[in-house]
Amino acid sequence: MAVPARPLRQRLFLTLAGFGLLAAVAILFAPLAGATPISLSRVFDRSIPYEQNVDAQIFFVARLPRVLTAALVGSALAMAGVVFQALLRNPLASPDTLGVGAGASLGAMLAITFDIGFSVFGISPLLVSSFAGSLAALAIVFGMSLARRRGKSTMVLLLGGVTLNALLSAVMLFVQYMADFTQTFRNVRWLMGSLDVAAYTPILAALGPMLLSWIGFATLPRALDLLSVGFESAAARGVDVVRTERVALISASLATGAAVALAGPVSFIGIIAPHLVRLIVGADHRLVLPASAFFGGAFLIGCDLVARTIMAPVELPVGIVTAIAGGPVFLWLLFRRS
Amino acid sequence: MATVSPLVKRTVAALLTAIAFAASLAAQGRGTAVPLPARVPQRIISLVPATTEMLFAMRAGARVIGVSNYDHFPAGVEKLPRVGGLLDPNTEAILALKPDLVVLYDTQTQLKQRLAGAGITVYRYEHKGLPDITATMRTLGDAVGAHASADAGASEIERQLAGIRARTMNRPKPKTLLIFGREPGTLRQINASAGYGFLHDILEIAGGTDVLADLKKQSAMLSTEMILARAPEVIIELHYGESLPRTSIDAERRAWNALPSVPAVRNNRVYLLTGNEFVVPGPRIVVAAQKFAEVLQPSR
Numbered sequence: 001m002a003v004p005a006r007p008l009r010q011r012l013f014l015t016l017a018g019f020g021l022l023a024a025v026a027i028l029f030a031p032l033a034g035a036t037p038i039s040l041s042r043v044f045d046r047s048i049p050y051e052q053n054v055d056a057q058i059f060f061v062a063r064l065p066r067v068l069t070a071a072l073v074g075s076a077l078a079m080a081g082v083v084f085q086a087l088l089r090n091p092l093a094s095p096d097t098l099g100v101g102a103g104a105s106l107g108a109m110l111a112i113t114f115d116i117g118f119s120v121f122g123i124s125p126l127l128v129s130s131f132a133g134s135l136a137a138l139a140i141v142f143g144m145s146l147a148r149r150r151g152k153s154t155m156v157l158l159l160g161g162v163t164l165n166a167l168l169s170a171v172m173l174f175v176q177y178m179a180d181f182t183q184t185f186r187n188v189r190w191l192m193g194s195l196d197v198a199a200y201t202p203i204l205a206a207l208g209p210m211l212l213s214w215i216g217f218a219t220l221p222r223a224l225d226l227l228s229v230g231f232e233s234a235a236a237r238g239v240d241v242v243r244t245e246r247v248a249l250i251s252a253s254l255a256t257g258a259a260v261a262l263a264g265p266v267s268f269i270g271i272i273a274p275h276l277v278r279l280i281v282g283a284d285h286r287l288v289l290p291a292s293a294f295f296g297g298a299f300l301i302g303c304d305l306v307a308r309t310i311m312a313p314v315e316l317p318v319g320i321v322t323a324i325a326g327g328p329v330f331l332w333l334l335f336r337r338s
Numbered sequence: 339m340a341t342v343s344p345l346v347k348r349t350v351a352a353l354l355t356a357i358a359f360a361a362s363l364a365a366q367g368r369g370t371a372v373p374l375p376a377r378v379p380q381r382i383i384s385l386v387p388a389t390t391e392m393l394f395a396m397r398a399g400a401r402v403i404g405v406s407n408y409d410h411f412p413a414g415v416e417k418l419p420r421v422g423g424l425l426d427p428n429t430e431a432i433l434a435l436k437p438d439l440v441v442l443y444d445t446q447t448q449l450k451q452r453l454a455g456a457g458i459t460v461y462r463y464e465h466k467g468l469p470d471i472t473a474t475m476r477t478l479g480d481a482v483g484a485h486a487s488a489d490a491g492a493s494e495i496e497r498q499l500a501g502i503r504a505r506t507m508n509r510p511k512p513k514t515l516l517i518f519g520r521e522p523g524t525l526r527q528i529n530a531s532a533g534y535g536f537l538h539d540i541l542e543i544a545g546g547t548d549v550l551a552d553l554k555k556q557s558a559m560l561s562t563e564m565i566l567a568r569a570p571e572v573i574i575e576l577h578y579g580e581s582l583p584r585t586s587i588d589a590e591r592r593a594w595n596a597l598p599s600v601p602a603v604r605n606n607r608v609y610l611l612t613g614n615e616f617v618v619p620g621p622r623i624v625v626a627a628q629k630f631a632e633v634l635q636p637s638r
Contacts, residue, residue, distance in 0.1 A: 036567040051598040054566055061596055062563035124523050180408075182519055182578065189527050189559065198525045198562040198596055308561060313568075314553065315561050 008286070015287045019277075019294035026298040027071055030305050031063040035312035061198055068203055069195045070304045070318075071297035073263045074273075076210055076255040078296025079217055081270030082277075082289055083252040086224040087245060088154050095256040095270035098161030098249075100137045102168035104260035105191060107133020109172055112186045113179040123205040127261050131209070134257025138250070140164055145249060192317035193264035195304050202262055209258040216251025220244065221285035228283075268322040269296050272330050279334075299326070378483030379439035379459070383421060383432055386463045389441045390415060391620035392475045396488040404435045410614065411622070433458075439482065468539035471619050472496055491621065498624045499543055506545030506635045514546035514634065515570035515602070518557055525562055525593055532558035536619045537626075544630035546572060566597060572634060573602040574609050581612040609633045 006014075032040060042048070042055040050056055080095040088097065095101055108130040111117040117125035117132075144160040176184060197203060223244040226234040235241050259266070273296040274288065281287040303321040310316065383404035384390040390409050393402050399414060406423045409415045419435060422428040427449045432440060433456060440453055444462040453460050461481050463474065472492035479488020516531040516538070531538050533551035541548055549570040550558060573594070582590075587610050594603045602608050611629050615622035 034563055036563055051604065054569070054599045057597060057599050058563050058566050062561060062566055119523070124521070126521060185529070186519065186521070186527065189529070194527060196526060196561045202524075308563070313550075313564050314558050315564075 008284070011281070011284075012287060015281050015291050016294075019291045019298075023071065023075075023294040023298045026301040027067055030067045030070075030301045031059055033305055033309070034058070034063060035309050062196070065197045065200055065203060066195045066304060066308075067301055069197050069263055070300040072203065072206060072210060073195070073259040073266060074269055074296040074298070074300030075293040076213070076259040076296075077266065077270040078273035078277075078292040078299075079213075079289060080252040080255045080259075081272075081296075082274040082285070082292045083217065083220065083224065083248050084270070085274055086228050086285065087248045087252070088158050089228060090154075090158065091275070092271070093158075095252065095259075096165070096265070097158070098137075098141045098253070099164035099168055100134050100141065100253045100256045101260045101265050102165050102172070103137025104130045104134035104257050105265055106168050106172050106175070107131065107136075108190055108261070108264070109175045109179075109187050112190065113175050113183045121205075122201055124202065127202055127205060130261035131257050134253065134260060137164065137168065138253040138257065141253070142246070142249060145245065189317075190264050193266040193319040195263050195300075195318055196315075197262070206258040206262040209254040213251040213255035213258070216247045216254075217289060220248055220251070221289050224248070224285040224289075225283075263318075265319065266300065266322060267319045268326045269300060272326045273299060275334075276330060379437075379481070381435065381437045382439045382441065382482060383435060383437040384409075384441040385421065385423065385427060385446070386441055386443060387411070387618045388465075388471070388620035389461075389463055389474070389478055391618060391622060392478055392488070392491070393441075393482065395491045395621045396475070396479050396482075396484045398482050398484045398487075401482070403437060404432065411618070429453075441478070465619065466536075467534075468499075468536045468543075468619075468623070471536065471623060475621075495621060495624055499540075499627060502624075502627050502631050503543045506543070506631060509545060509635055511542075511545050511547045512571035512607075512634060513549040513569070514541060514572045514574060515549050515565065515568070516541055516546075517573065517575045519576070523589065523593055525565075525596060528560040528562075528565070529557050530560050532556065536623065537616065540623055540627045541574075541630055541634075544627050545635040546574075546630065562597060565600060569599070569601055571601045571605070572607045572609070573600075574611060574630065574633060576616050577610055577612045578614045578617055579612070582610070607633075 036058060038055040038058050042053065043059045077095050084093040084095060084097055085091055108126055111126045111129035117129035119125050120128050141161060141164065145157055176187060179187060223239045226237050226239050227241065227244060231241050273292050277288055277291045277295050281291050300322065303325055304318050307316040307318045307321045380401050381403045382393065382401050384393060384402060385406045387406060387409045390402065390405050391411055393399055394412050402418065404419045404421045405415045407420045408423050419431065421431040424443050424446065427446060429449060429452050437458060439459050439461060441461045441463060442449055444464045450460055461478060472495055475488050475492040479485050518529045518531065520526065520528040530550060531541065531548055532553035532555040533548050534554050535556040538548050549568045590610060591608055594608050597603055615626045
């Protein structure tokens with residue numbers, strides 16, 4: 001599909017409007033849909049006391065936090081995927097590649113199995129422990145990037161991240177081994193991912209690191225475009241390569257850590273959303289980054305809607321739906337394009 | 339085509355006969371010999387906590403020489419050697435104790451083969467519903483030569499359960515959500531009884547109706563939307579292990595305030611029950627049933 005040669009501002013406007021509309025529609029309509037029919041007028045009917053208003057509770061407690069979580073997690077993972085793919089100059093890179101997601105998973109498993117972790121500002125210990133795990137992994141990866149000699153390619157960072165992933169997986173297996181039946185069950189369920197947060201505190205908690213990551217992402221698009229051609233040529237064009245890499249790494253890792261701590265590891269979005277978006281808008285990061293944010297959020301909202309309605313009254317873990325939905329669609333787009 | 343000569347025909351027939359004869363010999367020779375118990379087992383290892391409790395209840399506890407890692411009842415088992423559990427049975431430890439009967443899970447295929455190879459009799463335990471508890475107790479009693487006391491114990495369990503059922507039979511049965519576990523402090527990852535299994539059966543005997551009975555599964559992961567839609571009148575949360583401090587119980591109770599329209603929350607009928615008699619389908623299910631009955635049908 002040839003990208004039309006329009007001026008950038010026009011393409012930016014079309015992209016943001018198009019994908020933004022998609023995300024807005026998803027956020028507005030998803031809370032209305034679900035396994036139980038609710039009526040919007042009843043939801044906002046002030047004459048019924050909230051404690052008795054089942055429709056309002058379904059809307060405000062069961063569905064709206066879910067949709068907001070899906071929007072945040074989907075956009076965070078999609079943007080992190082874009083940035084990691086540019087940083088590592090590898091189209092197969094994902095938020096999981098460098099081990100930050102695994103660090104978050106390990107933190108959660110430690111909290112579940114050994115009951116460690118403490119509540120901070122009313123945020124559940126599990127969330128705190130999981131995010132702390134992702135920060136620890138980030139620290140290790142950051143240390144690796146510092147230890148790299150200047151000029152050494154991204155291969156070192158990539159291999160280091162893959163090794164960290166393997167190490168963390170081994171530790172997680174050991175923790176599983178130590179866990180009793182109930183804890184194992186909880187661990188396995190957590191690893192399947194769940195968006196049913198049923199409260200706004202976890203969302204607000206995750207919003208903190210995500211805001212920081214958005215600030216970092218905002219500075220990156222131009223530099224990532226230049227970096228993807230090569231470090232030397234980017235440096236020749238005035239890009240502070242080292243600083244860009246660090247901002248990219250920290251922002252993408254904060255976003256990933258917050259997303260995984262909030263909803264568990266949700267597979268597929270971080271690798272597929274960037275590619276799907278690039279098939280539509282091209283490779284310019286000024287378009288790809290915001291479009292991926294909107295698309296990732298909308299995609300996860302859609303997958304969650306399917307997950308909670310297709311086998312009603314039982315729910316599917318959302319990670320299953322993202323993989324089953326995303327895979328064939330992506331393959332179709334990929335082969336249609338050629 | 340040329341006709342086949344009689345000589346070839348006879349040779350082929352002879353060869354086929356020989357092959358068939360050899361195959362039948364091989365088939366007869368195969369099969370692991372399972373030795374019949376020549377006498378009443380005196381050295382019993384129980385990998386299943388439920389059967390351990392049954393063995394002690396039928397007064398065969400003195401003959402139990404090894405238990406699983408998850409056995410905690412009765413108090414006497416704490417001194418016994420541990421030999422692993424469902425997922426990680428320690429074959430070496432089992433063999434070292436020189437048992438003459440091992441009670442194991444029917445799904446422990448590898449362990450069964452190894453013990454058969456060592457010539458040790460096994461009793462295969464299958465985890466099913468409530469009626470199977472007393473049925474298992476009786477067949478286990480026969481296997482260990484304690485038929486009379488096993489039968490008496492099983493009959494006593496049946497009598498007590500029938501008594502509980504009779505007391506609750508004519509009362510209205512509240513729609514009950516029986517929760518096996520969730521994430522502490524929040525309403526996430528709620529895992530609940532869904533209409534099948536021995537806990538479901540006890541719930542119905544004790545005077546409750548499983549609010550998810552139509553799903554007919556042992557357990558299901560619930561969303562908050564489902565809980566709001568199903569509107570249970572009683573919520574029972576099970577906690578295994580030691581009892582929780584009062585502050586924790588109150589904190590867990592407060593988590594439900596996020597769903598005030600649920601009748602159980604509104605009418606303050608959310609209960610947290612502790613104790614591991616809920617996870618061991620053995621003689622103490624009577625205690626479990628009594629605890630359920632106390633909260634479901636409080637005596638006026």
